[in-house]
Amino acid sequence: MGFLDRGLEIKTPDQVLLMRQAGLVVGRTLELLRAAVRPGISTAELDAIAEDNIRSSGATPSFLGYHGFPASICASVNDEVVHGIPGSRVLAAGDVISIDCGAIVDGWHGDAALTVAVGEVPEEVTELMAVTEAAMWHGIGAARVGGRVTDISHAVEKHVRGAGSYGILEDYVGHGIGSAMHLPPNVPNVGKPGRGPRLVQGLALAVEPMVTLGGKRTDVLDDDWTVVTTDGSWAAHFENTFVLTDAGTWVLTALDGGEQALATLGVPFGPLGD
Template identity: 65%
Template sequence: MGLFGSGLELKSPDQVAVMRRAGLIVADALAAVRDALRPGVTTGELDALAEDLIRSRGAAPNFKGYHGFPGTICTSVNDEVVHGIPGDRVIADGDLVSIDCGCVLEGWHSDSAITVAVGDVSESRRELLRVCEESLWRGIAAARLGGRVGDIGSAIEQYVRSQPGGESYGIVEDYVGHGIGTAMHMAPNVPNVAAGGRGPKLVEGLVLAVEPMITEATIETTVLDDDWTVVTDDGGWAAHFEHSFTLTRTGAWVLSAHDGGRARLEALGVAYGGPDAA
């Protein structure tokens, strides 16, 4: 591990390999929560499920206790953008539920998020989810060794705005992606809006968490009295997707995706950079 530029943490291949193991644990936890998400389940029950799985794999939840956060996962429902606290809330048919999850394994962190449509959700809101998730992959696909961190945000915004009705979506600017490694949140910030050609250079050993948050309209948000839950000011609903990834000499490697991101990247014409790359 070394420092690059203004204090960016660069990882050795062995350290990235541990982060990959942590990423797979988070991927499994999110898959288990997705499978359990149905009307009638509480967000607290989902939280317990994720914590049990993470600890059973020899890792620890990195959200729990982080600046006092009480949960293993963030559960943000409908107009809640991010940082929702799990508890007694009962999931209802038609909800959009964002699940943000992380763990730490042998001192190395992983972070990933999904948004799930529960039951009878309108086509317009399912489209919001599709656009948000695809924008995440477009951002990762835009990353190249020698490029800039800002290229990621430019690709995210360009994709969102290119979609039917995309000009009306809000791309949240106050909450962004980040570096990740020996801490969950590290330099650099990874914007979700246009910043092409700006920011630190993308180099081997840098690991980033990319996480667009897209709303039905406004980008203006408020933190509730619990000091955590972020909601849209206009009551519009939101979607949030996140992956942790790195760049190797052969391409991009998504550490928190079960297949390393291979299928989605190759569908976009981008080289996959995992150790099993052909």
Template identity: 70%
Template sequence: MGLFGRRGVEIKTPEQIAVMREAGLVVARTLQAVREAVAPGVSTAELDSLAHDTIRAHGATSNFLGYGAGSGVQGFPGVICTSVNDEVVHGIPGPRVLRDGDVVSIDCGAIVDGWHGDSAITVAVGEAAPELTELIRVTEQAMLQGIAAARPGGRVTDIGHAVQTYVESQGSYGIVEGYTGHGIGTAMHQAPDVPNVGPAGRGPKLVPGIALAVEPMITLGGAATRTLDDDWTVVTTDGSWAAHFEHTFALTEDGPVVLTALG
């Protein structure tokens, strides 16, 4: 198990990060398979089944399936979240059939030898409107800008500041604040929270061995959200469409190393 430093932040050894990379590769390969399967006429349940089979084929287990169960609360019923159009995050896979012009955000996680990986992508279904393809580009680039801002000796809010600065430089978008990135390691969600907005230079110190998931959620309209009656699916209050990207990275002496990328 990793050692916990100040504020309960888990610090990993290089060997532990190597296992997290294995989990990250399972997630990356699963998302690649699901991305290739996205098409008009495909249901989100079919995407979930494909993800389930891919995770299992790589000798890993899902950290989404059953997440949150206990005290009378139903655990999450899928191995991926499939959030379509105005659904921001935590969409439940089911009979919904994707249509040409939709966008679907796919969030996926996996566990290898007790260590977690977590990543998300947003995919256009068929031919999406130009403003949607631009939303997808801005959201992915904002995530990458946030990761690049993580340097030894910095602070966690440097990441959110970079995300916000980039998004605001690209036009008028909503940046969802109620859901954040997070620490990750022996559990999928750990300290610290990694916000997508705010001033730099605050929060826990960034040190080699820390692993974080950075995940901006950006909308074409307002940033306000609400949760549907299924207790999981988060949608925009104004009905505007959203995009979501996420990578897990580990910080080294030389800077961040993404653990959930194929390359």
């Protein structure tokens, strides 16, 4: 594992490169799933596609068996926000599905998520997805060496609040990641800047806003996993894993390393031998 600094796992450049390999497996798997989403496909079929691609890439699914979770992806539809269990549910035109995926390469994790429309959806749902994805990038873009974790939180919240009347989940947050899928520190999606642990090179974080068309309150279904909005409003979820390097920001689960999105935010792109 990486060395510890104030209880946080700090990766060496070689360990970051292994995380990049895991991140690429996750990114490619999510793009494969994005292309596979269509009316008539079941969430179990999407899970099978994901597991096959992860394993054929020489990686191991992070989620399968994690605290008993029975699948390789989380597949959350419409008012399901996160942690949906793939199964017999068949997607229909007009649905949205959030897909969360993780992979392990040589003991190092990558974790990312996206939300996909199944055919045509209402404009407000399209806008919800766009706002949530942009909030994720604003959060990542706010991270600087010497800054604080809640600089990320504040940037996420500011973007969402400025875009409209949306609910932002507070009980489910981003997290540190590396030799385990979930590590300190937590990365909330709301908060004042300048708080929490200091951001340093080699600290890998997963930023994952979860945003709804209604309120922030949620319930957990009887399967003890699936998180749904209490008011039945639809939700979106986007996530990427990133690390700060001596050159800038490197998004380990984005196929281009985040270069394009970071450039639009004026954030230095900092790959390590990518």
